[in-house]
Amino acid sequence: MDDDWGLHAVVRGCATFNTTASAVADIPFPSSSSLPLHNDKNSYEFADIGDDRDDPFQGLREIYKKFCVDEQFSPTAANPPQETLQMPAPRMNMQTQGNSQFNVNPASASSLSVPAANCQPIRNRRRKNQQAKRVREITLEELSADLWAWRKYGQKPIKGSPYPRNYYRCSTSKGCAARKQVEQSPTDSNIFIVSYTGEHTHPRPTHRSSLAGSIRNKISPAATNKNMLPLLPNSLLSFSSPGSVSGFSPNTPLPAGGAVEQNNAAVVVQADEDSEGDEEDIADILFDPINEEEDIFTVFQDSDDHDSSGADGSDLMFSPP
DNA sequence: CGATTTTGACCCGCGC
DNA sequence: GCGCGGGTCAAAATCG
Secondary structure (H helix, E strand, C coil): CCCCCCCHHHHHCCCCCCCCCHHHHHHCCCCHHCCCCCCCCCCHHHHHHHHHCCCCCCEEEEEHHHHHHHHCCCCCCCCCCCEECCCCCCCCCCCCCCCHHHHHCCCCHHCCCCCHHHCCCCCCCCCCCCCCCEEEEEHHHHHHCCCCCCCEEEEEECCCCCCCEEEEECCCCCCCCEEEEECCCCCCCEEEEEEEEEEECCCCCCCCCCCCCCCCCCCHHHHHCCCCCCCCCHHHHHCCCCCHCCCCCCCCCCHHHHHHCCCCCCEEEECCCCCCCCCHHHHHHCCHHHHCCHHHHHHHHHCCCCCCCCCHHHHHCCCCC
16 A cells, blocks of 8 residues: 555556566666566566556557557457557668667667666657657556656657646666656546556565655645646655665676567556556556567568668667677 | 756747 | 647756
């Protein structure tokens, strides 16, 4: 029970689909086939999520996998009603244009400990539609289940929506490329649309830091005015890295890395109200189990590994040796 | 004092 | 080619 999450946790729901491509860029890439992602729950539980209990997203996962592997954007009818795939722009060119944060430097990619260092201070303007994006509609509670630490880096009014979209990036680890966007559903103020992109380059926190929510005001002033909802108190997002994170060793076998990436596909998953909704579960759900697909790499290579121009997180995902 | 938030500007992709 | 919309940057402000 987190009673302290009040607004604290509002944005912590992303624990999710970490480890993917972008992250991979900063991570040492284990042999592709070695992405069991079966670490203990404290770290990455991709596998976990993918295999255990009734996974409401199982179907989605399958579809997604297929999508990635086949490089086809053809969601099948098998899609559960609650899950929908938003296909990204047909164009999948993953290039790497000056994406500082995602520049994949083979050399740098060899160590998790140097992500930031290896990243050139180049502007990182990711292309739209090029990054794997997982979208999910969740409730405030679910949102609060996110154990990751997020730092807000932007907010923009979205056309057609009375609510602004907030941009967050993982602050647990400096080089972490995981990001999330949170906005309130225009149709249901109780629902939050959360989009995750990028992968975490570090283990997932097992619990919220004691500092969680202790930082800053509960409700950001900005959120209270400008017709913005006070729903995303940034404070919620900010909490220092929990033990698991701090204990993370650069030598740790690519946690997230294992991940793989989902690139270019946007997955819309409606929150499954039925799933056991405790925070942990939710967080787990948010993880991207699909990433276990090693074949995905192939996809990237095929798609355009050489276009040095355009890449966004996804691309970098890896530049195969 | 360090970390985070705020916010306007900048940049890029995309549609026309 | 142009303009719009969205995503990110980064300086300043704020908070604990």
